[in-house]
Amino acid sequence: FFRPGSSLRAHEAQAMNAALRRSPFTTFAARTGSLARTTALPAVSHVVLSRHNLSTTADTPAASAEPLQFSRLRKTGEVIVSKIFPAGFGWQAASVVAGDMGYAADATNFFLMTGAGDAAGVLIGHSVFALAKAASAGKSEGLGTDIATGAWLASAAFCSGTAWQPAVNYLHEVLNLPFGATVAGTGVITGVCFFAGLRVFRSVYSPFGLAPADNSNIAADAFLSAAIGGATGTFVGCDITFADNVLRPFLGVEESMTNLEGCVKAGMATSAGFMAVQSAQNLLMPRYYNWIDDAKVEETKAAEVPKSE
DSSP: OOOOOSSOOOHHHHHHHHHHHHHEEEOOOTTOOOEEEEOOSEEEEEEOOOOOOOOOOOOOOOGGSHHHHHHHHHHHHHHHHIIIHHHHHHHOOOOHHHHHHOTTSSSSSHHHHHHHHHHHHHHHHHHHHHHHHHHTTOOTTTHHHHHHHHHHHHHHHHHHHHHHHHHHHIIIIOOOHHHHHHHHHHHHHHHHHHHHHHHHHHHHHHHGGOSSSSTTTTTHHHHHHHHHHHHHHHGGGTTTOOOTTTTTTHHHHTTTOOOHHHHHHHHHHHHHHHHHHHHHHHSSSSSTTTTOOOOOOEEEOOEEEEEEE
16 A cells, blocks of 8 residues: 555554455544444435325335236236226126116116216225235235225226216217217216316325325326226127127127126126226336336435444
8 A cells, every 4th residue: 555665654554554454334543543433324225206006005125026017917907806897897786776776777866876886896896805915914004095095996986987878878879879989989988087086086085195186196097097998988898789789799788697697797898998908008108107007216325324432
């Protein structure tokens, strides 16, 4: 460390060389004789910037190692099982009850009852799935907020579920549109209704831990609503009154079917439509731009905090 001929004495040079070779966490103060140590905080701190996922429980940093498309596919399946299939099932079950009560498919009570059935399916399915997931993990932290998320989604589903039958009636019977146009139109109308429900009910459930409506979540709500529009549009395939219904062999609810079979067909229809639109989003959208992705995490260097001994 020192050039030949340095004026420092040999033992002083050795002492300073030894000090320079010390751990970076300690420094030797030669003049005062005091020893000061700097304690390093963890090298990286994780800061959550945004969250679009339907689950309210944050994943651990290790979860980010999961391949993106695999993660999206898994979560899409979870949403279908816990919300989308139950929504279609609940709507169809409510329509059976409404019909047995004497309400025709053009009655306001029919609209409201089927919307309530849609919402009930979402709330029950989401809650059961959340409880099962918490029980398997052995912890209930954040469960209350997760249930509030289910109630928020169910409230939005009530809006789209209520609007579904009058939308089909108007497009098919008043405008005499063919099957394909009715599917598209119904998906757009009910998707917009679902989006409006998401935005309005965020303010209702924000006291229970849900993020309020702002610019940071408007895109996530919009893309989720687009996937819901795919579900509600495909649900038209259950209607056998369309002569050109190409989905009838697969999704049509026939008169010869039992009520349970009809409900299962309805759940299959909503699941298929949601899967189609959401799969397109999963394949085309970059990480963190898809509503189904985990929260974006920014890695920041932690500052060193000096601590004296």
